[in-house]
Amino acid sequence: MEATLYQFKTEPFKHQAADFENSRDREHWGLWWEMGVAKTKPLIDTFSWLWLQGKLEGVLVLAPEGVNAQWLDDEIPTHMPLQVQDSLDKFIWFTSKAGQVKYTADWLTFLKRPRAGGLSVMTMTYDALMTDAGAKAAKVFLESRRCMLILDESTRIKTPGAKVTKRVLAMSKYARYRRIANGTPIADSPFNAYTQIKFLNPMAWHHLGIQDSQGFHTYFGQYEKRQLSAPRRITGNNGRSWMMTHFDHLVGYRNLDDMAKVVAAHGSRLLKRDVFPDLPPKLYSKHYFELSPKQRKAYEDLKQEMITWLESGVSVTAVLAIVRQTRLQQVCSGYLPADDEHELRSLVEPKDNPRIKLLLDVMEDVPGKVIIWGKYDIDVDLIGSALRDKMGWDIVTWDGRTSEEDRRTAKSRFLDPSGARAFVGKASSSAARGLNLQVADTVVYYNNSFVLDDRQQSEDRAHRPGIHHPVKYIDLIARGTIDELILRALRAKRDVAALVTGDQLSEWV
Secondary structure, eight states, X not given: OOGGGOOOSSOOOHHHHHHHHHHTTOSEEEEEEOTTSOOHHXXXXXXHHHHHTTSOOEEEEEEOTTTHHHIIIIIHHHHSOHHHHTTEEEEEOXXXXXXXXXXXXXXXXXXHOOOTTOXXXXXXXXXXXXXXXXXXXXXXXXXXXXXXXXXXXXGGGOOTTSHHHHHHHHHHTXXXXXXEEESOSOSSSGGGHHHHHHHHOTTTTGGGTOOSHHHHHHHHEEEEEEEEEEEEEEEOTTSOEEEEEEEEEEEEEOOHHHHHHHHHHTEEEEOHHHHOTTSOOEEEEEEEEOOOHHHHHHHHHHHHHHHHHHHTTOOOOHHHHHHHHHHHHHHHHTEEEOTTSSSEEESSOGGGOHHHHHHHHHHTTOOSXXXXXXXXXXXXXXXXXXXXXXXXXXXXXXXXXXOHHHHHHHHHHHHSTTSOSEEEEETTSTHHHHOOOTTEEEEEESSOOSOHHHHHHHHTTTSOTTOOSOEEEXXXXXXXXXXXXXXXXXXXXXXXXXXXXXXXXXXXX
C-alpha cells in the first residue's frame, strides 16, 4: 500500500505527520516528546500502518497504572482508522482478575483468536509485568504474533538492575518492532539513557566500546577516589574476599556529546514551544512561609544530628542520605514518622500548620480550577480537609488508595465545568502521567520530591495544546530549608538533561 493511501482518522499536526513519515517502517524508534506534544497518536498510526502493510499482527503496550486503560478506552477509538478498528481485538490485563475463571477464559479466547488478518492490541501495567502471571501472559502474547512492543513512560526501565528492566529487556527480543514514548530519555541523570536505548537496539552503545551498564557509567561518568571511614570486606564471585578501603564517587559527567548522538539516532526530540509556538506560557512563582517554632526546633535538631553524623566519618549511602533528607522535608510539612516508621504523625495541628495556612491564603486569590500536588498520602488528606472545611470547595482526590472506579469519577467531576473546583493528588501517582487536566488555570506544589520526572509530568497535565490561557505554577516553600534545595536540584537535573537531548535551557521554577 502506498503511503498516500493511509487515511488518518484524525488529522495529524504537522510534527506528527512528519515523524510518522520518517519512522513508520523503522523497527525501533523513540518518541522523546515533551509532555503535551501528543505522542500517542503517531504510535497508533504507526502500528495501524504496519498492520495494513501486512507486517504486524499484535501490539503490547506497557504503561503506568491508569494510563494503560486509556490506550484502549480513549486513544485508539479516537485515532485509529475505522478500517483497522473493524478488525481489532483488544484486551486489558488485570493482575487482580488473573485467577478468575471467566477472565481466564476471555484471555485464552483473545490469545488464540487473531481474526483472519486481524490486529490484536493488549495493554498491561509495569506492576502487572512484575507478577509471574503477567510476565507469562506478555511472553506468550509476543511469541504468538508478529508484534510491536511499546513502552509508555519508559523511564520505568531506567535502572539496569531493576526487576522490571530485566523483564522488559528479556521480552523485547520477541518483538520485531519496538517503540518508546517518554518526555525525555534523561529523567534524573544521563545514566537513565542506557537501558532505554538498549531496549530499542541492544547494539546501540557497542561502537563506543560499551558492553554493559558498568562500562556505560565508566565512559560517561567522572569519578574521584574517596576513602571509607571503615574498611569493608568484599567477596567476589570466585569466593575470594578482600578489604575495600576506597570507593569511586561520581562528581560529574563527560562525553555527553557522544551520548547525544546515540540518542538522536534512535528517536526524535520535540518540545512544546517548538511545536506549538502560540501555546501560552507557563508562569512560575514561589510563595514562602516560616516554620512554626516547634517545627523550627525539630528541623534544627535533625539538621545538627545530620551534621554530626556526616562529621563522624560514617560511610554515607544513597539510601541513608535520602532517609535523612526525607525527615527534614517531613518536618517542613508538619509531621514526623510515628514509632513504626510506616505512618506519619502530626508535628503541628492542621489549624496551626503554616504550609496549610499559606495554601489557604493563596487559594483566596486563585480563580478557576486548581490542581494541587503533594508528596504523601497525608498531604492529600490534609489539603482535602482544609479546602472542604475552610474554603467550602468541592474537590476530588487521587492517590494510590483511589480505586479505578473512583478515578474515573474524579476525572469526570473535575473536567465538568460545573464540577469539582480542585484536583488534589500525589505527583508520583498515575494522575500525574496519564490525565488531560487542561481545564485548570493554576497548579500548586504543596511540596516537591527530588524526582524530576514527577515534576515535569505533573506540570504538563494542565499545560497542553488547545489551551488559550497561561498556566500558573506556585511552589510553597519553607524559607531557609530543604524546600529550597529541592527546587535547585530539580533545576540542575533539567539543565544536565538538556545537554543530552539538545534542548535550549529555559527559565524554570
